[in-house]
Amino acid sequence: MQTVTAKPFIKWAGGKQALADQILAAMPKEFETYFEPFLGGGSVLLALRAESSVANDANKWLVETYEAIRDDWRRVAGLLDSLPNTKADFIRIRAQSHLEKHPWKRAAYFIYLNKTCFRGLFRVNRQNEFNVPYGEYDRRYYDPENLAAVSEAIRTIKFCCGDFELCLDGTTSNDFVYFDPPYYKAGGFSDFNRYTAEKFRDAEHFRLAALCRELDSRGIRWLLSNSNTDFVRTLYRGFMIQELESRRDINLRSRQRNVTELLISNY
Ligand SMILES: C[S@@+](CC[C@H](N)C(=O)[O-])C[C@H]1O[C@@H](n2cnc3c(N)ncnc32)[C@H](O)[C@@H]1O
Structure with missing residues (x-):
């Protein structure tokens, strides 16, 4: 229910x-x-x-994040729980995020960067590397009840990227x-x-x-x-x-x- x-x-x-x-x-x-x-x-x-x-959205990383939450939100949440909100960690994760292959890890990095970067902006360079600076916010990356509710709400949705x-x-x-x-x-x-x-x-x-x-x-x-x-x-x-x-x-x-x-x- x-x-x-x-x-x-x-x-x-x-x-x-x-x-x-x-x-x-x-x-x-x-x-x-x-x-x-x-x-x-x-x-x-x-x-x-x-x-x-x-x-649909043209932003592939965004669409893959929805799909990963739909398929296994707990795994995405588990990784988010382990990511520290410091400038040094932000820079490390930002630099490696586009190389990550596992969908749930990519989804966790997407949410982490969105919540810790300056004003939640999304900007990538020509190599598709995220390049928004650190935002110094002290806030939760996600609400477990909401992530579970999103996962359930999008279960039957057909996602497209393009x-x-x-x-x-x-x-x-x-x-x-x-x-x-x-x-x-x-x-x-x-x-x-x-x-x-x-x-x-x-x-x-x-x-x-x-x-x-x-x-x-x-x-x-x-x-x-x-x-x-x-x-x-x-x-x-x-x-x-x-x-x-x-x-x-x-x-x-x-x-x-x-x-x-x-x-x-x-x-
Ligand atoms: C104004 S935002 C949508 C906001 C959304 N309604 C909400 O409530 O969050 C526009 C979206 O269009 C996507 N976009 C940009 N160019 C596009 C294109 N050519 N085809 C499809 N989506 C595109 C962007 O990635 C962005 O997520």
Whole structure:
């Protein structure tokens, strides 16, 4: 019997935990399979708990970490328990992590580095070596009850690793897709250099918008998050565009209303 509601086990830039309820409320009431091509920390996937889901991310280490937690979270937790939170250990683990072959060890290193590095950022160089500096935080790497709950919650999910376009083969008009790409940054540049060695630039935003139009023409419903910018509004002109207030926006409301998030849909 599941008692703990599974929550993200990593800190992830652009994580939607605070907005998950509003995003869920904007979803269709019924669909067959749920697709999430930009999974990240999984806040929406874990909150939704759909019976049939396909989850994808271009970050291979991240996807392998989900799979290792699903397959044997206790082993991942056991190794995490033995990793000291000191700068010297962080540097040693960071240097060896990309050479590790065992999936559960790679998963433990991923979580360890996420929780001990500066602001939980993810950045790798061209050789795929993690290169975020040490963060000097005194916090738990994981909560055993939550890791167990995540493992259970993702047991039947189909994970894919690759570009967002590739995981949508086989979608039908009974399915539903939620897209949460790296945001187009207000101020004119894309939020392109987080998450993976490859960049998410304007060309990727154009490609995603073209894919959304193609899905729309096939009668497949989708919902998409992005920044409240002219660039995004122009890309998705003709679709339903809803402003979504984050907690930060609501706090600012009395002084200066500044909605940063858009939720766009074709239904
Ligand atoms: C805004 S984050 C998703 C956050 C997630 N919804 C959450 O709540 O944590 C965007 C994700 O897209 C992934 N990504 C970047 N480029 C991608 C691509 N071309 N195809 C698929 N995923 C990509 C990143 O690795 C990152 O995890």
